[in-house]
Amino acid sequence: MNLILKKDDLNHQLNAWRQDYEVYAPQSLQNYTHFLPLQDGFELAFDVKAHNTRIPPKALFLPTSEALLKFTRFGGYEQIPSETSPRLIFGIRPCDAHAMTMLDTVFEQERYTDPHWQARRDATLLVGLGCHEPCQTGFCTTVGSGPFNHAGLDAILTDLGDIFLVETLTEKGEGLFSQLETATEEQSAQASVLQQAAAASMPIAFETEGLKEKLDQNFDNPYWEEISRSCLSCGVCTFLCPTCFCFDIVDEAQRGERVRNWDTCMFRTYSLEASGHNPRPSRVERTRQRLSHKYTYWVDQINQIGCTGCGRCVRYCPVGLDIRAMLRKAHQLPSEVAHV
Amino acid sequence: MPDLDALKAEAKRLLDEGVVEMIIGFKAGDTPLHPQPAFFKTVEEIDRLVYNALCQNNLATYLTRFPKTQKIGMLVRGCENRSVNALVIEGQHPRDGLYLIGVPCEGIIDWRKIIEKTGEEVISVFEQSDNTVLVEAKSGYFTLEKDTLLHESCARCIHPNPISADIVIGELLPEGDPTLAREQVAAFADLSLQERHAWFRQEAERCIRCYACREACPMCYCEECFVDHVSPRWTESGTTPAGMQGWHIVRAFHQTGRCTSCGACERACPMDIKMTYLTEKLNQDMRQKYNFEAGMDTKTPPPFSTITLDDKSRFIV
Numbered sequence: 001m002n003l004i005l006k007k008d009d010l011n012h013q014l015n016a017w018r019q020d021y022e023v024y025a026p027q028s029l030q031n032y033t034h035f036l037p038l039q040d041g042f043e044l045a046f047d048v049k050a051h052n053t054r055i056p057p058k059a060l061f062l063p064t065s066e067a068l069l070k071f072t073r074f075g076g077y078e079q080i081p082s083e084t085s086p087r088l089i090f091g092i093r094p095c096d097a098h099a100m101t102m103l104d105t106v107f108e109q110e111r112y113t114d115p116h117w118q119a120r121r122d123a124t125l126l127v128g129l130g131c132h133e134p135c136q137t138g139f140c141t142t143v144g145s146g147p148f149n150h151a152g153l154d155a156i157l158t159d160l161g162d163i164f165l166v167e168t169l170t171e172k173g174e175g176l177f178s179q180l181e182t183a184t185e186e187q188s189a190q191a192s193v194l195q196q197a198a199a200a201s202m203p204i205a206f207e208t209e210g211l212k213e214k215l216d217q218n219f220d221n222p223y224w225e226e227i228s229r230s231c232l233s234c235g236v237c238t239f240l241c242p243t244c245f246c247f248d249i250v251d252e253a254q255r256g257e258r259v260r261n262w263d264t265c266m267f268r269t270y271s272l273e274a275s276g277h278n279p280r281p282s283r284v285e286r287t288r289q290r291l292s293h294k295y296t297y298w299v300d301q302i303n304q305i306g307c308t309g310c311g312r313c314v315r316y317c318p319v320g321l322d323i324r325a326m327l328r329k330a331h332q333l334p335s336e337v338a339h340v
Numbered sequence: 341m342p343d344l345d346a347l348k349a350e351a352k353r354l355l356d357e358g359v360v361e362m363i364i365g366f367k368a369g370d371t372p373l374h375p376q377p378a379f380f381k382t383v384e385e386i387d388r389l390v391y392n393a394l395c396q397n398n399l400a401t402y403l404t405r406f407p408k409t410q411k412i413g414m415l416v417r418g419c420e421n422r423s424v425n426a427l428v429i430e431g432q433h434p435r436d437g438l439y440l441i442g443v444p445c446e447g448i449i450d451w452r453k454i455i456e457k458t459g460e461e462v463i464s465v466f467e468q469s470d471n472t473v474l475v476e477a478k479s480g481y482f483t484l485e486k487d488t489l490l491h492e493s494c495a496r497c498i499h500p501n502p503i504s505a506d507i508v509i510g511e512l513l514p515e516g517d518p519t520l521a522r523e524q525v526a527a528f529a530d531l532s533l534q535e536r537h538a539w540f541r542q543e544a545e546r547c548i549r550c551y552a553c554r555e556a557c558p559m560c561y562c563e564e565c566f567v568d569h570v571s572p573r574w575t576e577s578g579t580t581p582a583g584m585q586g587w588h589i590v591r592a593f594h595q596t597g598r599c600t601s602c603g604a605c606e607r608a609c610p611m612d613i614k615m616t617y618l619t620e621k622l623n624q625d626m627r628q629k630y631n632f633e634a635g636m637d638t639k640t641p642p643p644f645s646t647i648t649l650d651d652k653s654r655f656i657v
Contacts, residue, residue: 030546030612031452051460054611055548064548065578136461136478137371230377232401235550236610250577261578262548269568315460318552318608319397320374 002188003166003180005157010164014038014090017176021088021125024060026053035060035089046091051135052310056242057089057096058103061120064239067257068116068249077258082119088176091129095138095310097152098145099242100126105302106245125172128153132198137311139205139324145308147202148195158191165191205324207331208305212296218333219288227326228287230319231266237313237323238264238290243306246270265289291326342391342443342510350441350507351386351413360413360439364402366395372464373451377402391415393449393467393486398604400424400558404432412438417445419493419602421502422635423558426598426642432561435638442505444513447486447494449473450607454489458482493603493616496520503636521601525624528617539617540585546611547584553615554591556608559598566590592618597626597642600635 005013017023018038026033028045032054071077100121107117131138131147140146150156154173157164165183168174183191238244239262248263248270263270266287271280280286298306307323314322347365354360367378367388375395379402380386399414400423406412412433416424421442428435454462454475461478468474473489475482487495498516502508528536551567554560566574567587575590576583592615599619606615626632630643 031456032612065580065583133478136463229379230402232552232555232608234552234555234608235548236552236608239548239550240610248577250573252576252578254576259578264550267551267568314371316610317374318556318610320369320371320376322370325370 001168001174002183002191003168003177004183004187005164005166005177005180007162007164010044011042014042017088017090021086023088023090024057025090035092044091046129051131051138052093052096052312054240054312054316056099056240056310056312057092058099058242058245060087060089060124061100061103061117062107062245062247062262065259065261066116067259069258071251071256071258073256082116084119084123087120087124088127089124090127092126092153093131093310094128094147094149094151094153094156095140095145095308096242097126097128098140098149098308099152099310101152102243102298102302102304102306102308103245125154125176126152127173127176128156130156130158130195130198132159132194134198134202135311137314138309139202139311140309141199141202142205142324143208143305143307143309147198158194160187160190160194163187167191205309206327210335211327211330212299214330214333214335215292215296217336218330221333223330223333224288225284227321227329228283231283231287231321232319233266233268233283233286234318235262235264235266236316236318237321238266240312240316242308242310242312243294265293291323295327344389344391346509347391347415347441347443348386348389350509351380351389351415352383354413354439354441355380355383355386360411362406362410363389363413363415363441364399365389365415366391366397366399372462373454391443393447393473394451394465396448396451396491396604396607397556398423398558398602400427401556401560401604403427403558404561406433408433408437410437414438414440416440416442416502416505418497418499418501418503419445419600420558421505422499422600422633423602425504425635425638426600427558427561428638429635429641430598430645440502440505440507442502442508444502444508444510445494445497445500446513447490447497447500448603448607449486449489450491452612454484457484491603491607492524493601493606496524497601499633499636504638521620522624524617525621528621540588541581543613543615544584544588545581546613547579547587548611549579549584549587550610552608552610553605553613556604557595558602558604559595560591566594588613588615588618591615592622595619596622597630597632597644598634599623 014023023038024035025038025044026046027036033045034053035057067080069077069079107114134147150169154170155166155168157166165187166177168177246263247260250259252259272278280289294306351363363380365378366375368390369376375390377397377399398420400420427433458475458477459479463476466474471486473484473486498518500513500516575586601623603616632643
């Protein structure tokens with residue numbers, strides 16, 4: 001159902017939600033925006049200038065570090081219970097919400113469900129804000145998402161000037177906005193035009209058809225060396241990526257905690273084995289892993305590209321590497337090489 | 341701004357005459373704010389060379405990746421030249437295996453300062469001769485004073501000229517005013533202990549431990565960084581306050597007498613964390629107590645890397 005939320009009433013609405021939820025929304029932190037819990041006197045920061053938050057909201061479900069259990073030196077351990085307090089994330093962009101649904105396939109598998117992830121997901125509603133002026137580094141439409149994609153959202157807002165058009169997408173989402181008046185057909189049509197124009201304004205960044213095959217067939221091509229030559233092998237692209245989820249488990253013996261920390265295939269230590277052998281010894285193999293995971297392995301596993309085109313890796317790479325350019329170049333690779 | 345044609349001509353000559361096997365420089369990026377480090381091996385490739393104030397990386401960070409027997413050409417600004425010198429002192433590449441094309445540097449633009457004024461959607465950036473920068477953004481055209489866009493490290497730079505390049509292209513610039521760097525350190529030192537701690541905590545707590553600062557730094561070339569060592573583990577893992585503060589303190593201390601104030605660490609940081617206030621303090625201590633600045637020649641090792649028999653601290657020898 002389509003509803004109307006007046007911008008003048010937004011803060012009132014957010015405060016009303018705060019009675020029942022911890023409400024997270026993009027707010028300024030230094031020079032960037034970050035999903036922080038709303039406090040009294042909050043100031044939102046989700047104008048067009050800001051676009052995506054620097055850290056994707058995956059961090060609210062998979063924190064950079066979290067203790068999983070406590071142990072003592074003399075045996076015995078105690079699991080740390082999962083958080084379950086109700087939360088509402090307001091102003092999440094469709095690319096980031098879409099990414100949550102992909103991460104669900106990792107953390108909520110039938111046999112291996114991550115209790116922390118699941119508890120947080122179950123307790124959290126996602127209210128999205130569509131991108132009527134999509135960002136330049138973003139390429140959501142190229143990879144099967146879009147500036148008004150509904151995946152993962154309970155409701156999505158379209159900015160119509162003085163008002164937001166609210167489309168509720170789930171029962172929970174409907175419950176959130178039950179007080180609002182219904183949108184007119186005109187308003188709905190206006191939003192629809194805007195949404196389509198936004199998607200249409202985004203150029204196709206690279207061809208996805210046949211991409212997986214190209215990458216699969218060129219595992220040993222010098223292409224990988226070429227695209228990784230200036231890579232620093234830092235964790236910027238993967239840590240800021242909404243679909244990257246790798247972690248490392250460490251026992252912090254001094255304080256008796258087993259901790260889960262973000263980890264990344266771009267680090268030398270990621271694939272370093274106890275014997276000292278490293279199957280991905282250089283930036284070449286690590287770059288290949290990063291791209292292949294998103295553009296081939298994930299396609300094999302869930303039949304979706306593991307990237308929602310948020311553009312953070314492009315924007316914040318310290319040496320200006322651009323995954324879009326890398327994938328355009330991949331299309332120039334030879335097709336099926338005959339194996340003798 | 342350097343004379344790009346002269347740079348290209350020299351780079352082509354070096355490759356053509358076989359003086360070097362490769363030249364490390366920059367090429368145009370895929371996005372307007374980020375030129376990319378590039379490795380040129382043929383004369384034809386040099387046509388893609390670019391050099392402007394948005395080239396934010398310290399190219400010396402790539403030097404340790406190549407065999408010491410390789411003849412390498414590199415474009416160097418003042419700080420990069422000093423980083424190369426510091427690496428030569430530490431035995432990371434022989435000086436006679438290098439050919440440094442020096443460029444006097446007017447300072448690197450911090451792209452974050454551009455988008456603060458124009459919004460994130462930048463279409464093109466053009467440096468104009470009157471020390472202004474014309475930025476075309478989705479939100480309109482902006483003419484910005486270049487001086488207001490410089491990265492802090494560059495705004496207080498003391499040595500903008502390459503000091504030991506094999507050739508310098510462009511007019512030498514006046515040396516920077518060392519009082520600027522001193523003032524910054526003094527301003528921080530004037531704060532109370534509580535205030536300094538609060539500042540440090542506030543900066544460190546945004547860290548996500550991606551180690552972009554480490555990888556961007558030419559002097560961070562250890563095969564195994566102290567944070568990656570697991571048996572025994574030297575620091576807390578993860579983003580606990582102890583983990584993040586431990587990383588930032590020890591990273592800075594490892595730079596004592598080695599940091600050339602290039603600021604590449606801060607420019608690489610995805611979380612805009614200030615770090616140079618720590619290394620600048622150490623740099624100043626080195627100047628005051630040992631009359632030493634890193635990388636000013638290829639002979640003098642950093643004070644903390646030397647041991648002499650008449651050392652005042654008897655525990656060393």
